[in-house]
Amino acid sequence: MNRFSANIIGLAFGAMFGGVLAAGSLHEYDTIHNMLKLEEFYVFGFMGSAVIIATLGLGILESRDTETSFGGTIALQRSDIKANHLKGGAIFGSGWAIAGTCPAPVLVMLTSGVFLSLIVIAGIFIGLSLANKQVAGFGDGEHRLTNQVGKRA
Amino acid sequence: MPDKMLFGAILPQQADWYILGPILGAITVLFFLAMNQPLGASGAYIHTMNYVRRSGDSVTWRVWYFVGIAFGGFVVTQFLQDAKGLRTGFDSFRNAAPLWIMVPALFIGGILIGYGAKLGGGCTSGHGICGTAQRSKSSIAATVTFMTSAIIATGFIRLISGGKL
Numbered sequence: 171m172n173r174f175s176a177n178i179i180g181l182a183f184g185a186m187f188g189g190v191l192a193a194g195s196l197h198e199y200d201t202i203h204n205m206l207k208l209e210e211f212y213v214f215g216f217m218g219s220a221v222i223i224a225t226l227g228l229g230i231l232e233s234r235d236t237e238t239s240f241g242g243t244i245a246l247q248r249s250d251i252k253a254n255h256l257k258g259g260a261i262f263g264s265g266w267a268i269a270g271t272c273p274a275p276v277l278v279m280l281t282s283g284v285f286l287s288l289i290v291i292a293g294i295f296i297g298l299s300l301a302n303k304q305v306a307g308f309g310d311g312e313h314r315l316t317n318q319v320g321k322r323a
Numbered sequence: 324m325p326d327k328m329l330f331g332a333i334l335p336q337q338a339d340w341y342i343l344g345p346i347l348g349a350i351t352v353l354f355f356l357a358m359n360q361p362l363g364a365s366g367a368y369i370h371t372m373n374y375v376r377r378s379g380d381s382v383t384w385r386v387w388y389f390v391g392i393a394f395g396g397f398v399v400t401q402f403l404q405d406a407k408g409l410r411t412g413f414d415s416f417r418n419a420a421p422l423w424i425m426v427p428a429l430f431i432g433g434i435l436i437g438y439g440a441k442l443g444g445g446c447t448s449g450h451g452i453c454g455t456a457q458r459s460k461s462s463i464a465a466t467v468t469f470m471t472s473a474i475i476a477t478g479f480i481r482l483i484s485g486g487k488l
Binding site for chain 2 (some may be wrong): 256
């Protein structure tokens with residue numbers, strides 16, 4: 171696969187993801203805040219049903235050793251729990267509660283016309299680069315950076 | 324804003340979760356089927372930041388993914404959605420606190436989100452949806468932790484705002 175088609179796929183999936191978040195008003199502070207106040211079930215239902223469908227789908231792909239279109243044989247990434255997962259999760263959760271939004275919905279918030287979201291976006295970038303000095307690499311899924319198309323050294 | 328929008332509103336203000344959630348699940352599976360990769364938003368931030376700084380690892384499709392999230396949100400919120408009574412943004416926060424509290428709070432909130440996502444290796448999409456769906460122990464632990472921490476923090480926010488938030 172060339173770099174161009176990888177970029178198109180990235181853009182298309184980003185647009186679908188952003189569109190779904192917007193359709194659920196997940197970019198609204200109130201939606202997230204009402205979930206975290208445990209007053210609305212909506213986001214729990216949204217995330218829960220997404221996880222159930224994705225777990226089933228990925229389980230089927232894995233059990234059949236499906237060949238993916240551009241990434242070789244399906245390889246789900248699993249890792250053991252380390253202290254950083256819990257520390258990072260606790261810090262992330264408190265920021266999520268304060269800002270009432272998280273990395274993807276805040277981008278939708280911006281394009282919905284709420285310019286105060288730029289403050290949160292700036293904060294996210296600063297937070298990421300602060301932690302960059304402490305933790306090398308990122309996440310379960312992106313260890314395989316070197317295998318990816320479109321990498322710029 | 325005219326009553327009828329350019330294409331007419333074909334989506335409600337908030338579509339049902341039992342339609343959108345499964346669609347998001349299907350998008351996650353389809354993306355694995357194409358690229359054999361999870362779709363995490365904080366990863367996209369890191370790649371975008373590295374791309375702009377021209378340092379470190381940067382995978383260009385993740386930069387396009389970052390742009391895509393904003394673009395998809397733009398199309399839906401501006402053209403497809405019933406906007407009446409929508410666009411509340413941070414209004415309820417704004418009504419409960421003066422700007423000099425809200426602006427620093429949003430900034431600190433953002434820093435905590437970014438710092439925590441990098442330290443924990445993911446956020447709501449990467450751990451919460453893609454990671455748990457791969458049945459990764461670390462993602463399940465991170466998801467339970469950030470859900471719990473966010474609910475507790477929200478309780479504190481309610482307390483210090485005197486129930487206004």
